[in-house]
Amino acid sequence: MPALITIGVWIYKPLVQTFQLATYEWNLLPFSPKVFVGLTNFERLLTLPDMQQAAWNTVLYIVGTLPFSVFLPLAIALVTEDLHPRWRATYRALIFIPMIVPPVVASVVWRWLLHPTNGVVNLTLQNGFGLDPISFFRDTNIAIGSIIFISGWKLIGFATLIFAAAIANVDRTLLEAAQLDGANRWQSITRITLPLISPTLLFMALLSVLLSAQWSFAYINVLTQGGPRGATTNLYYLLWQYGFGTFAVGWSSAAGVILFVAFGLLAWVGLALIRRYSFYDA
Amino acid sequence: MTADTPRRRTRPNVVGHASLLALSLLSVFPIYWMIATSVRPTNELLTSSLVPSALTWEHYRYMWDAIPMDSMLVTTFLMSVAITVTQLLTSLLAAYAFARWSFPGGRILFGLFALTWLVPFQVTMIPNYVLLSNLRWLDTLWALVVPQTASAFAILLLYQSVNAFPRDLLDAARIDGANSWSTLWRVLVPNLRAPLATLAILLFISSWNEYFWPLLVTRDIERSVVQIGLQMFLTSEGNLWGPMMAGATVASLPILVLYIVLQRQVVESFMKSGLR
Numbered sequence: 001m002p003a004l005i006t007i008g009v010w011i012y013k014p015l016v017q018t019f020q021l022a023t024y025e026w027n028l029l030p031f032s033p034k035v036f037v038g039l040t041n042f043e044r045l046l047t048l049p050d051m052q053q054a055a056w057n058t059v060l061y062i063v064g065t066l067p068f069s070v071f072l073p074l075a076i077a078l079v080t081e082d083l084h085p086r087w088r089a090t091y092r093a094l095i096f097i098p099m100i101v102p103p104v105v106a107s108v109v110w111r112w113l114l115h116p117t118n119g120v121v122n123l124t125l126q127n128g129f130g131l132d133p134i135s136f137f138r139d140t141n142i143a144i145g146s147i148i149f150i151s152g153w154k155l156i157g158f159a160t161l162i163f164a165a166a167i168a169n170v171d172r173t174l175l176e177a178a179q180l181d182g183a184n185r186w187q188s189i190t191r192i193t194l195p196l197i198s199p200t201l202l203f204m205a206l207l208s209v210l211l212s213a214q215w216s217f218a219y220i221n222v223l224t225q226g227g228p229r230g231a232t233t234n235l236y237y238l239l240w241q242y243g244f245g246t247f248a249v250g251w252s253s254a255a256g257v258i259l260f261v262a263f264g265l266l267a268w269v270g271l272a273l274i275r276r277y278s279f280y281d282a
Numbered sequence: 283m284t285a286d287t288p289r290r291r292t293r294p295n296v297v298g299h300a301s302l303l304a305l306s307l308l309s310v311f312p313i314y315w316m317i318a319t320s321v322r323p324t325n326e327l328l329t330s331s332l333v334p335s336a337l338t339w340e341h342y343r344y345m346w347d348a349i350p351m352d353s354m355l356v357t358t359f360l361m362s363v364a365i366t367v368t369q370l371l372t373s374l375l376a377a378y379a380f381a382r383w384s385f386p387g388g389r390i391l392f393g394l395f396a397l398t399w400l401v402p403f404q405v406t407m408i409p410n411y412v413l414l415s416n417l418r419w420l421d422t423l424w425a426l427v428v429p430q431t432a433s434a435f436a437i438l439l440l441y442q443s444v445n446a447f448p449r450d451l452l453d454a455a456r457i458d459g460a461n462s463w464s465t466l467w468r469v470l471v472p473n474l475r476a477p478l479a480t481l482a483i484l485l486f487i488s489s490w491n492e493y494f495w496p497l498l499v500t501r502d503i504e505r506s507v508v509q510i511g512l513q514m515f516l517t518s519e520g521n522l523w524g525p526m527m528a529g530a531t532v533a534s535l536p537i538l539v540l541y542i543v544l545q546r547q548v549v550e551s552f553m554k555s556g557l558r
Contacts, residue, residue: 076305080298087299089546094306096549097313100537102491104509105530108516109316112523118328120315157309158552165553218493222513 050230050238051255058213058234060144061151065212068152070205073159078189081167088164095157103154103218110150111137111223137224140231147223147232151216159204166200167193199274206270210263235259313538320527327523341524342532348525349511350504351532357423358490358507359536364427365489366482373436373481374474378466380437381444382452392441414499425499426507430489436481439554443477444470480551483544490537508533 080088098106113119114136122133136146170193178188194201213234220226226233226241233241239255319327320341322334345351380392410429419425447470455465471478493509500506503514512529519525541548 076301080295080302083295083298083302087302091302091306092549093545095302095309096552097538097541098309099552100487100491100541100548101313102493102509102534102537104491104493104512105316105534106312108512108526108530109312111516112319112527113312113315115523118523153308153312157305160305161549161553221493221497222516 050233051235053230054233054235054238057144057230057232058236061148061213061216061234062209064145064148065152065155065208065215066205068148068156069159069208069212070201073156073163074201076160077163077167078193080164092161092164095160097157098154099158101154104222106150106154107219107222110146110153114146138228140228143224143228144232147216147219150219150223151212155208155215162200162204163197166197170196198277202270202274202277206267206274209270210267313534316527316530316534319523320531322524324524341528344522345515345525345528345532348519349515349529351508351511351529353504354506354508354511355532357426357505358509360423361426361492361496361507362486362489364423365430366485368427369430369433369436369485370478370482373433373440374466374471374478376437377440377444378470380441381447382462411498419499421500421502421505426496430495436485439481440474440477443474447473477554479547480554483540483548483551487537487540487548 080091083091101109113121114134116122116133116135116138121136125131126133134142137143174192174196175188178192183191213236216234217236217240220232220234220237221240224232226237235255236259239259242255318332318334321337321339323336323338324340326335414420414425414429417424419428451469451473452465455469456462460468491509492507493513496507496510497513500510503511508529512533515529516526
């Protein structure tokens with residue numbers, strides 16, 4: 001009897017939870033409350049210039065974040081592979097800090113550091129190198145770079161740690177065997193280390209591709225609100241603006257559906273790629 | 283690596299040290315600068331001298347007068363604790379159920395949980411907002427906490443630990459006459475302290491840092507969280523950098539203290555979550 005009751009509770013409870021979660025997803029289609037407009041929202045959206053700029057910026061965010069989430073951390077993790085454990089622990093503790101800093105705090109602090117006239121970065125550029133002050137968040141060409149940099153700043157230490165841990169898990173005997181066979185360092189990295197950590201690498205890359213446009217939300221909202229002239233907006237931000245800025249619920253929802261489908265597909269392809277190209281140390 | 287594995291070589295790794303040192307500086311300097319600015323006398327704010335010449339609390343006092351810091355800190359703390367505790371409970375129960383029994387539709391349910399990971403928050407925000415506003419929960423702690431009482435992330439993380447737990451021990455407990463409920467609390471939970479602590483740390487930090495959802499469901503600054511308060515302060519008095527940095531310091535202080543105290547556990551928590 002107790003077992004029966006427990007099972008009942010156990011099946012029932014996840015069911016309810018799933019049901020809730022499922023309703024959240026189902027609910028995402030409340031087209032503008034009263035009027036049924038069919039697919040016109042989608043048609044309008046796709047032809048909107050805002051949307052095109054945001055879509056292009058989303059691509060920029062995704063591509064721009066990759067160096068911070070994959071390439072740089074990988075390089076750093078590789079060159080720091082055999083540091084003394086005590087040093088490693090110290091560096092770890094330090095480079096991890098940005099990850100836990102609240103995004104709003106990060107935005108505020110970087111806004112101060114990058115302030116056009118009084119920020120320490122521009123002061124140093126001016127006094128140390130005699131350069132003109134840079135308006136990091138107002139210049140249409142630079143603003144998106146600044147936002148990407150701040151989200152990257154939060155990520156880079158974390159990604160480095162993940163890769164370093166993956167590298168530490170590589171079986172040393174394989175590397176030693178390769179050395180005995182006359183492999184140089186470059187060869188043992190490309191032939192042994194990289195294939196063995198490929199699941200971690202690909203996973204991180206996928207995570208970065210899927211989430212970088214979302215990660216930047218807080219920075220966009222605090223620092224630029226999508227401006228100047230839409231230069232830093234992206235699809236998620238546009239969604240937010242439609243929904244709660246202009247209350248165009250229909251548009252926002254339609255954009256949400258498009259995004260969900262697009263990123264769902266991307267995730268599906270990504271996971272398939274990971275499964276196909278990952279190389280497991282059996 | 284075990285201690286008896288011979289290190290491959292011990293020559294000083296100059297490139298390694300240099301790049302990590304640079305990265306460490308980049309990581310820590312902004313935080314240092316935030317704290318330094320917050321305690322500098324006003325007339326020194328616009329210089330780029332590295333160390334403040336004198337310490338002052340005036341910025342903190344100003345900031346505390348300008349925004350309802352006390353109530354926001356309390357709200358944020360309550361929200362973070364509530365989210366952490368409820369998510370621990372729901373994910374523990376769900377992970378136990380999924381790992382322990384195979385029931386009809388279990389795999390589908392599990393898949394449905396896992397898939398929620400792919401649903402961006404921004405996509406579900408409007409229906410959630412409408413629901414909360416119909417419940418008249420806006421501007422309450424309920425709105426901040428209730429939608430976040432379960433997450434795929436927590437369930438998946440715990441599922442792995444529960445699944446890795448030796449089945450024989452669970453079976454032995456059953457033979458000894460323990461029902462599933464007491465098996466869970468007497469056998470499983472004491473042995474899962476480490477993953478549970480990991481999850482608790484992650485959940486607390488992420489809910490403390492939460493920005494998007496509070497932004498959506500709270501309108502009244504008195505009832506909002508510190509992150510929102512900080513942003514509002516930035517919009518209203520954005521050029522008062524001393525008080526601004528004082529606010530930023532206070533908003534991140536609990537997390538930084540937690541990090542200093544539990545440094546190794548925090549780092550490991552995040553690494554486990556990323557390595558799966």
